[in-house]
Amino acid sequence: MRVLLRTLWKDTVVLRWWLLAWVAIVGGFAVWRDHTAAAWDAAPVADKPALAGTLMAAVLGCAAVLAVRVMHTDALHSTLAFWRTRPVSGLRLGVAKLAFALLWLIALPVGVECLLIEHWGWNEWFWPCIADWTISLAVVVVPALVAGALIPAPVLAVPVALGLAWLNYQSRPDAVLSEWGQEFSSNLSPAFWTFYARCLLGAVVALLASAGKQTAAVILTVLSLFSFPRMRSVQLPDALDPSAPGVWHDAPAPVIESDLNGQQVYVKMPAPAAPAWIGTSGMPALMVASDGATLDRLGERVQFPTRENRSPFFQTERDQFEGLFLGRTERWGFLHQIGAIPHEAKATGVLHRTLHYGTLAEPITGELPLRPGAVWQRGPCRIELVHALFPTDPRHGVIFQLRFSMPHFGTGGWQPSLHGTGRCTGLRYGLLNRRLGVVQSFQGGRGGAPSQEIYGLSFPPAPSGDVAHSQPLHRKDWLEWLYLPKTASRFDVPGYFSRDGELMRDAVIAFVEWRVIKHGEVEVTYDPWPPPPSAQWSKDLPPNWKERLAALTPPPLPDEAAMRRYVDELITLRGVLGSQPDKRYGSRSVPHFDRFKLLGSRWFPLIMRRLIMMNPYYGFGDQQDGQTDERSQLMDMLAAEMAEPEHAPLLLDLMAHGLPLPWTFKTHAWFRTVAAPRLTQVSSQFNLGSHWVEEMIALHDPALHPAIVAWFTRGWAADKRYIARKLMAEPGFPWRDVMNILRAKRWDMTWPERLSLTLLAAAGGYEDAPAEIAALITNWQSREKFDAQHYGDWLAVFAPVCPQCPAERAAALSWIVENAARLRWQDGQWILSAN
């Protein structure tokens, strides 16, 4: 024992400078986290992920280097080593090295974390956190000890140590973490044993190598890396655990067929008889397999088989089909994907595919009742259901907001643990449109980038009266800046997410970005995402492309089927050849759409339909950056079509089905003579761009007024207030209908937007407008400096109806604030009353 302690002391002396650096890094990391963490569940690393990642890498890297160096302090393999001629065995020396690693590389940082936790306030949750931290360190330290024992050269040993640690991580030790918790002893999984067996085996390997049994050590190392199962496949019925009381009584099918419309998953399963529930898996990854996809659009159908050289299995919702790319981006922080449009509204562009669901790794380990305040905890993971709504219309499913906490030493909150162990993947199951489905997955690393995706999280229908619905999700016990005191959502309105200027009637997905402004107020922005499936042409030339190009001639006796095949081949070759990186082949070889070869305009609608189906954004939109040559050709063809007035309604029908016509064509005589009336008929079917609406207004046709008013009901209100201002001067236009719609949506607006809209309302004689202007400006001034200069245009609208208002902008706004309560609307003007 004395020899062991003396050797431990000797190694400590030898590595004192390294240890000093180690203590500084561990201590610095702790101090930094203590300094940045306002509470245990805050996310101190959110602001500086690069710094946090660097510090974490420094901690683990330094641990690995120290573990290697301690094995090298006594040159275990060298016959020239000093200790070889001394009465100490290699085994005893190895035990001393392990003791060193245990004391300095594991116990020290864990002790520091304990102090930190004590400082933050001890919580029983932290026991598994400590276990987690111990595991995380051991995952690096043990392989480093093995590498140091087996490889005498430090230059080689350190990379090998990191490689072994990486391989060790691949055993998904994060799965182990889920096993820590209330049922620690009774719920041990193979993953748990796998990992701990490796830790113990690693220690044995290090001892064997110290004792000169290198061959045995190497064999054991290899065995430990490859003999244990890395991943277990668990069928979905197992994962759902139908025997669990009160969870799910209907046995679900092991393979679930689903249609993927856009990105929203509708899982075809029987409706549950049991109450809704949310389960959280241990650490699974969703495994999805697909046989291919079929795209239906505009009455056309295209098959997309899976690519032959790709595995049919994939772990994220990213898949590659032949000629079709379905993508889903993973984003940071508060970026969520929400599929929000009711299924019934999706009339076109349906992508079908059969998905086979399965889970990897662990089964569901817990459940969370759907009631506010319910808490699910498993080891360091804690999920709290903070908000749940049960709409009367079951079509909209259940709305819930989950708060996911992983209080790893203050790195919890929505940010997964910093020092963690690989990917942290979880799935939350719930009811979705009366179906069971994966409603949310979160993944990210514990040590890496967290990301969240929400699958088909539904929201309630808008209350009657066209009033935006507000979801108060702010809880007083939350940190103020964490999130979301308010969202305004109107997901029941088709096309609500469409951006102006794009004819996306069926935007099936929106990106919702919550950006904290200040004091708990969150700016919410929506963007349609992702675009519908579109063709992504291969970068590899098809082997027979020259032959296919040479054979590309219109059929001599065209019928529709023959012409469709010809057009499809034309589109495909244009896509493939045009996508060549260096244009070496493409520029000379891309076949052209030749209107005359295509026998006049007869086949133009067919070409359009096939093109739209392949790529909904394809065509003439100004937002299209590439494919200039393509666009110009199609523009020529379109111009030729427009010369034949009988085709105009057909073109408008194409618009209604998603073809974005360029706004420049609105000035064409064709539009005014033929298209405008038709536009009136079809405008309710899709979300017109503002330039089309302006054109409708310019026609001064009372018949178009309902269509124009309807346009205001869709999409964001903020940008539409400019057109509302124009409409004020339109004789006979039901302007107040428009303003009522916009004012109902003003809660979606930022304060500057609301102020300008309210000034416009005041100009229109809304009684409550002056008081609202005063409240807005007063609140504004209480927070920051208010600049009246930005509202000159809007004041110019207001000034004619308020003769007593000063002309100068700042003075005018101050005057309104001062006199709002006394302003009365009389005879089309604001008059300052006596009281």
Added chain:
Amino acid sequence: MSAVIEVAGLSKAFGYAFMPDHRKALCDVSLTITRGEAVALLGPNGAGKTTLHRILNGLLKADRGVASVLGCSVQKLGKRERQRIAFIAESQELPDTLTVSQATAWLRPMYPRWDAAFERRLRALFQLPERGVIGSFSRGMRMKTACLLSLASHPEVLFLDEPFAGMDAVVRDEIVEALLGLAHDEGWTLLLSSHDIDDVERLADRVALIQAGRIVLDSTLDDLQERCRRLTFRVPEGAAHHRAALPASWHHYEGGARFATVVETAWLDLDDALEKVHALQPGAGGMEVTSLSLREIYTAFVRTP
């Protein structure tokens, strides 16, 4: 006297037999050293001295033969045996990142016979500094440190492998004087290999000459000097030197036009020497006999093919 070190039929080769770098380091070496004996291993570079030391300390494994130290096979040297053995070698590493005090503090619990007073005495004798890590020491200081770390435990067997290589004369003398003094007090068994014949003469009382992996001479120092003489005699004018007919005990024969010299390694008396001379060179005369130093004897053996 009981044998402390016993070697019998020891062979060791490096490299694979079919490879060009295959080299036999030891061939059928046998040696027995009794308690209290100080044996010097002499031999040219590459003769196998260090290999024998390393085998005897359990650092290398012999291909054939047996070797034991303190009655224990060298492959099974355990804690108890190692506590009684000290190995000081020029090539062996030292704990370079420790100071002398730290190194002795580490080693102290390993040796039950560690003598703190003796350690202090050695430190004073060697004048080792208190500060500074061993890695920063000069070559002489490092060897003194090695001696301190080995001798403070009162070893019974001391292996010294080229301990004085590359050292200046002053330091070498200091260490040798110290070792001589301690040897007198401690009565240890010593196996020393060195190229420095003077030091060997001072430290050892028995010499084993090893050449090309074989022990070609094993004798006490006195006996060696007793039976080795240089013979110088005049040869008849024009006589041929019949080197092939030289007696087996003659080494390093140098024949000139008028005189010839040779080292006789089996000296009995003058008559015996004259008889051998006349047998080789009838008519030779004027023979002169001189005694030899160990260096001269060693040189005579080594230079004889």
